[in-house]
Structure formats: structure tokens, C-alpha cells
Amino acid sequence: MASLPDMTSKPPPLFPRLARDALSQRIAQALTEAIVSGRLKPGDRVSESAIAREMGTSRAPVREAGRLLESAGLLVSKANRGFFVRTITADDLDSIYELRLCIEREAAARLVRVGGVAGVVPDLHLQLDEMTGRSADGQVIHQIAADLQFHRLIVKNSGNSRFLAVFDTLASEIQASTALIDRVFDDPHKIARNHLLIIDALETGDEGEARAAMDYHIGVAREAVVNHFRVLEAGHPAPPPRKVP
Amino acid sequence: MASLPDMTSKPPPLFPRLARDALSQRIAQALTEAIVSGRLKPGDRVSESAIAREMGTSRAPVREAGRLLESAGLLVSKANRGFFVRTITADDLDSIYELRLCIEREAAARLVRVGGVAGVVPDLHLQLDEMTGRSADGQVIHQIAADLQFHRLIVKNSGNSRFLAVFDTLASEIQASTALIDRVFDDPHKIARNHLLIIDALETGDEGEARAAMDYHIGVAREAVVNHFRVLEAGHPAPPPRKVP
DNA sequence: TCAAGTTAAATTGTCGACAAACGACAGTTT
DNA sequence: AAACTGTCGTTTGTCGACAATTTAACTTGA
Incomplete structure (x- = not known):
């Protein structure tokens, strides 16, 4: 659906009308x-x-x-x-991940409940390829972006628009904070395998399974990221602000 | 706890910083x-x-x-x-309440976990009095505000700042949407009794109890509010926008 | 009468300018 | 020596004006 040409409006939205705003x-x-x-x-x-x-x-x-x-x-x-x-402090990140856990856990369960799993699984696999591809050339930032995009697909298709709104906010904060990280936490293929577990859980069609998989997955990431930042903070107690144009 | 005067920070914020902004x-x-x-x-x-x-x-x-x-x-x-x-549509409200449920459920459990229950219970009772007092003079808006304030106390003292940030957004949206409601859903004393159940659950010190109490309480409110809006929408399919100064 | 095209009014997006507020530095007082 | 006070330069908060866009009102034609 939504693939038929729309005869009622102007013919081609050729150039996306760039609003002054x-x-x-x-x-x-x-x-x-x-x-x-x-x-x-x-x-x-x-x-x-x-x-x-x-x-x-x-x-x-x-x-x-x-x-x-x-x-x-x-x-x-x-x-x-x-x-x-x-x-962003380590405590902030911990709070962020705790909230993210609440959202994504329910989103995964909701996705199963509304029967949207089959529709997204192909996209999820595509995103997974993107993720492993990016990590090959050492683009950590892009790898994290692809990771977040994977999770975003699940949240988006869960059908609750508020979940997505909150997730996007958290995602940009996470992306910004991880800009300081210069190394990958785990072997890319191990990360990919972990995400496959999520897909498997979704495909069982059991809400509890989906929730549990998310709980575990995000819990692991949370611990890794937060710990990383705790040691960073121990080294840089109060980074002095720089003046930048 | 949290009742001892804090010796480490400045003594009194005597004059509240009034910014030009x-x-x-x-x-x-x-x-x-x-x-x-x-x-x-x-x-x-x-x-x-x-x-x-x-x-x-x-x-x-x-x-x-x-x-x-x-x-x-x-x-x-x-x-x-x-x-x-x-x-705000009924579906929007449903999404809002679903998100609210995720947040407050965890917040209640977290409050129990960090041992902050004893510190807030007195404030919760005060807020309850406020709530029943407001409903006496038919101030539905103020009653709803007091209700939200009750829940906010729990979220705030849960210790996760992100929970509070999201809750405040949701609360203002709920408050705005309920401006259209001119009658109370339930007997004020019944509402007060329901909130007492939450306090009881918190005081058991069991995270599961706290979660369950919130689940039930918010679930009831969600159904009532959303249903109310569904019939409203059936009557007013597309309210024309008014021009207001 | 209704539809489409054209013009006029109103509203937003952007700009440059001004005055208040902040941070830093120096001078003064205890 | 330490703390307070006054001045200076920089940056923000606010303002009024202009240009672009949208909305409406109006005209014209079938």
C-alpha cells in the first residue's frame, strides 16, 4: 500500500521544497x-x-x-x-540506559503483540550487515550509529510513537557521549551474534522472550559503557572547558 | 535519611536568583x-x-x-x-499512558530499592490531603494537578533524573488534554483510597509489590481517560480550529 | 452559481542594532 | 595577604524593521 501514484496532488515532488525554516x-x-x-x-x-x-x-x-x-x-x-x-557523567549514562531499558523492553514486547515482527526482520538483517560492514573499516562512530539504528527499527515498529520520541532523544545523547570512545568494546562478530539473539527472541512470538532478550542485551551494553566512563572520570576528574568558535 | 542538614553545600539559597531570561x-x-x-x-x-x-x-x-x-x-x-x-487524540493518550506506565512502574521499584520510601511518605500524605481538598470545591483542574504531583514525588525521589524529565513532559501533556474534561471520573475519596494503596505497597519494601500497585493504578486511569476521549472523538470528529489572540 | 486566477493583507523567518548582564582584572581597604 | 569593590570588554536578551511566504479576499470567466 501507499505505493500508488497520488493523482490528486502536484505531479513530482522533484525537489524537496526547502523551507526557509x-x-x-x-x-x-x-x-x-x-x-x-x-x-x-x-x-x-x-x-x-x-x-x-x-x-x-x-x-x-x-x-x-x-x-x-x-x-x-x-x-x-x-x-x-x-x-x-x-x-555527561557515568551516572547520567546509567540513568539513560535504565530508561532505555524500560522503553525497549516494552517496545520489543509490543512489537510481538501487534504482530509486526515479520515486517521488520528483513530490515533488521540489513541493518546488521551495515553494522558489521562499518566496523570493518574502523569507523566506530558509524558502527554505533548503525547499532542504534537497529534498535530504533524495533522501537519504531512497536507502534507507540512516544516510545520512539524518547528513544531518539536518548539515542542522540548516547551517540554524543560515545564520541569520546576510540575503541570498540567487543569483537564486531560477537556483537552481531548478540543482535541475532534478539531477532530470534522476537521470532518466537513470545512477549516474555522478547522482553528477556532486550533486558539481557541492553544490560550488557549498559555495564560496559558505564564502566568505561567510570574509569574515564577517574582519570579526568574535571576536564576544563575549551573555548571553541 | 536525607533529613540531616547538608553541611557541605552553601547554607541558604536566601535570594532566588532571578534571571533576565x-x-x-x-x-x-x-x-x-x-x-x-x-x-x-x-x-x-x-x-x-x-x-x-x-x-x-x-x-x-x-x-x-x-x-x-x-x-x-x-x-x-x-x-x-x-x-x-x-x-491530542485518544490514541495519543493511550501511548502516553503506556509510556507513563513503564516509567512509573520502574520508578516505584527503584524508590523501594534505594530505600527512599520513608523519606517521601509524609510528603505523599500531604499531597493526598491537597488532592481531596481541591476536589471539594469542584476544581477539577487543580485536583488533576495534585494527582500528578503525587506521582511526581515518587518519580522524583526514585533517583533517576531521566525518569523525571520524561514524566514532566508527559504530565504537562496529560494536564493539557484533561483541560477538556469537566467532570471527575470517580469519587474523590475513592481516588484517595487508591493512592493509599500505592503508599501501602511502597511501605512493604517489596519491589514487585510496588510495581504491581503502579501497574494496577495507572492501568485503571488509562482505561478511564482513554475511553472518555474515544467517546469525545466520536462526537467531535474534527473540531475546527479557532483563531485566538 | 461556482471555479479558477489574481491581488492584497497578514504572518512568519531573518537581520542588524542596542542595552543589560556576566567574567576578568585591577585597585582599594581591612 | 585576603577580601571586597569598581571598571572594562565580551556575550547574551531584546527590540524594531525588512523580505519571503501563506492566507484571504476579490475579480473574472464559464
């Missing part, structure tokens, strides 16, 4: 890219005027982009001080 | 009040210029307030069209 969004995207890639580090100041100067726009759209990323959890704003890249 | 926030608060009180109805347009004219400010802070409420889920923005009061 897109300016804020493009700025937001550029900032996001800078954060998840690690060019902007936690605690760094994000100056409205500096960004505006660099990008050749006024401060207004930069401000909007900042607010956008603030609600996405990538930036924080101090009154009369401006925006700063959010500093 | 408060302007946007005051506008946001005024808009929120208008929405939850029902003066602004779902689908209504919220014009930047009109609001700015009325409040005697420029459009910039109004815009910020709009973005703030957008991330809070009270408004939606269409490109080049401005802000509109979010229309």
Missing part, C-alpha cells in the same frame, strides 16, 4: 555533527555570535538551533551565558 | 496556563505577533516560549505557519 535545522545538523564527531567536546562553549559569524547568518537561527539541540539533550543553556555542550 | 519563561508560563485552563483549545493558532502585541514585548521572547512549549509537547509548529495548540 530549514536554516535553523541545517545549523542544528551541523552542530550535531560537530558534537557526535567529537570536534566539540563536553563543556565546550557554543557561542551564538561566533557560530553566526562563521556560518554567515544572523544570530536568530543559531539561537533556534541551540534551543533545538537543548531539548534534544545535546546542549545546555545557562541564563545570560549561552550554550554549552552537555557534560 | 525570565521573560520567555513568564510568557511560556502564561501560555501554559491558558492551555491547561482550556482558554486555548487544541488546534487553536498561537500567533507570535498577536501574543507579542498583547503582552507588550517583541516577538523574539514569544518565539522562544513557543519553542519551549513545543519541546514540552504542548504546541506544534508548522514551517512558515507558526504555532498551534497540540491536538
Whole structure:
């Protein structure tokens, strides 16, 4: 369905009508890219005027982009001080993973309940290939992105839009925080095998199985990531904020 | 515990830091009040210029307030069209309550786990009094607010800051949607009794008991509210948007 | 009468400018 | 020497104005 050409509206949406408002969004995207890639580090100041100067726009759209990323959890704003890249502690990450666990556990169960498993399994396999492919060329960031995308597919197809909204927020925070990590935790093929277990659990058609698989999978990731950050914090007790354009 | 004076931090926050940025926030608060009180109805347009004219400010802070409420889920923005009061469907509410269930179930269990029950029970009883008091004078809106506040206390003291962040978003959406309701679902004293059951469960010190109590309590509310909205939707298939200053 | 095309009004997106607020540094006092 | 106070430069919060877009109102034609 939804594949028939729509005769009622204009013929070709050839060029995706780029709304004027897109300016804020493009700025937001550029900032996001800078954060998840690690060019902007936690605690760094994000100056409205500096960004505006660099990008050749006024401060207004930069401000909007900042607010956008603030609600996405990538930036924080101090009154009369401006925006700063959010500093994420190990405790924060633990809270994030605990919430993520609640969401994804239910999402997996819900996906089974509404009978949407068969529809997503092919996409899940595709995403898995992407994941192992990315890890081959040492692109840790892209590998993590593909990993999150795998989980996102499950959440999205669970049918609860709020689950997806929360997941997206958490995912961007996780992606941003893992920008500091330069090594993979596990052998890529082992990770792929773990994800296969999730698919298997989904295909049993048992809600309890699906929940349990998610519980285990995310629990493992949680422990690994949080521990990694705890030792990082032990080494860098208070990283001094850098001034970045 | 948590009752000893904290010697490590500054003594008293004697004067509460009043930031200049408060302007946007005051506008946001005024808009929120208008929405939850029902003066602004779902689908209504919220014009930047009109609001700015009325409040005697420029459009910039109004815009910020709009973005703030957008991330809070009270408004939606269409490109080049401005802000509109979010229309919430029965399905939306069902999704919201399902998410709320996930959060609060874990929050209750977590509260028990970290041993914070004794610290909040007195506050919970105070909030319960507030709730029954409000319902006496027919202030349904305030009663619902007090109800949400009760639940918020539990979430807040659970110790996971993300739980609270999500809950606050959901709470404001619930509060806004229930602005359309003009009658109480249940006898106030029955509601109070139901909340007492939650307190009892928390005091058993058993995580499973706490979870189960929340499951039941929120499940009942979910069914009542969602059903109420389904019949509302049957009557008002597509309420036409009103133009409001 | 209704439909489509055209014009006018209103509203948003963006811009540059101004004043208040903050952080830093220096000077003064105890 | 330490702490407080005053000044200075930088950055944000806010403002009014302009350009682009949408909405409506109006005209025209079948």
C-alpha cells in the first residue's frame, strides 16, 4: 500500500521544497555533527555570535538551533551565558540506559503483540550487515550509529510513537557521549551474534522472550559503557572547558 | 535519611536568583496556563505577533516560549505557519499512558530499592490531603494537578533524573488534554483510597509489590481517560480550529 | 452559481542594532 | 595577604524593521 501514484496532488515532488525554516535545522545538523564527531567536546562553549559569524547568518537561527539541540539533550543553556555542550557523567549514562531499558523492553514486547515482527526482520538483517560492514573499516562512530539504528527499527515498529520520541532523544545523547570512545568494546562478530539473539527472541512470538532478550542485551551494553566512563572520570576528574568558535 | 542538614553545600539559597531570561519563561508560563485552563483549545493558532502585541514585548521572547512549549509537547509548529495548540487524540493518550506506565512502574521499584520510601511518605500524605481538598470545591483542574504531583514525588525521589524529565513532559501533556474534561471520573475519596494503596505497597519494601500497585493504578486511569476521549472523538470528529489572540 | 486566477493583507523567518548582564582584572581597604 | 569593590570588554536578551511566504479576499470567466 501507499505505493500508488497520488493523482490528486502536484505531479513530482522533484525537489524537496526547502523551507526557509530549514536554516535553523541545517545549523542544528551541523552542530550535531560537530558534537557526535567529537570536534566539540563536553563543556565546550557554543557561542551564538561566533557560530553566526562563521556560518554567515544572523544570530536568530543559531539561537533556534541551540534551543533545538537543548531539548534534544545535546546542549545546555545557562541564563545570560549561552550554550554549552552537555557534560555527561557515568551516572547520567546509567540513568539513560535504565530508561532505555524500560522503553525497549516494552517496545520489543509490543512489537510481538501487534504482530509486526515479520515486517521488520528483513530490515533488521540489513541493518546488521551495515553494522558489521562499518566496523570493518574502523569507523566506530558509524558502527554505533548503525547499532542504534537497529534498535530504533524495533522501537519504531512497536507502534507507540512516544516510545520512539524518547528513544531518539536518548539515542542522540548516547551517540554524543560515545564520541569520546576510540575503541570498540567487543569483537564486531560477537556483537552481531548478540543482535541475532534478539531477532530470534522476537521470532518466537513470545512477549516474555522478547522482553528477556532486550533486558539481557541492553544490560550488557549498559555495564560496559558505564564502566568505561567510570574509569574515564577517574582519570579526568574535571576536564576544563575549551573555548571553541 | 536525607533529613540531616547538608553541611557541605552553601547554607541558604536566601535570594532566588532571578534571571533576565525570565521573560520567555513568564510568557511560556502564561501560555501554559491558558492551555491547561482550556482558554486555548487544541488546534487553536498561537500567533507570535498577536501574543507579542498583547503582552507588550517583541516577538523574539514569544518565539522562544513557543519553542519551549513545543519541546514540552504542548504546541506544534508548522514551517512558515507558526504555532498551534497540540491536538491530542485518544490514541495519543493511550501511548502516553503506556509510556507513563513503564516509567512509573520502574520508578516505584527503584524508590523501594534505594530505600527512599520513608523519606517521601509524609510528603505523599500531604499531597493526598491537597488532592481531596481541591476536589471539594469542584476544581477539577487543580485536583488533576495534585494527582500528578503525587506521582511526581515518587518519580522524583526514585533517583533517576531521566525518569523525571520524561514524566514532566508527559504530565504537562496529560494536564493539557484533561483541560477538556469537566467532570471527575470517580469519587474523590475513592481516588484517595487508591493512592493509599500505592503508599501501602511502597511501605512493604517489596519491589514487585510496588510495581504491581503502579501497574494496577495507572492501568485503571488509562482505561478511564482513554475511553472518555474515544467517546469525545466520536462526537467531535474534527473540531475546527479557532483563531485566538 | 461556482471555479479558477489574481491581488492584497497578514504572518512568519531573518537581520542588524542596542542595552543589560556576566567574567576578568585591577585597585582599594581591612 | 585576603577580601571586597569598581571598571572594562565580551556575550547574551531584546527590540524594531525588512523580505519571503501563506492566507484571504476579490475579480473574472464559464
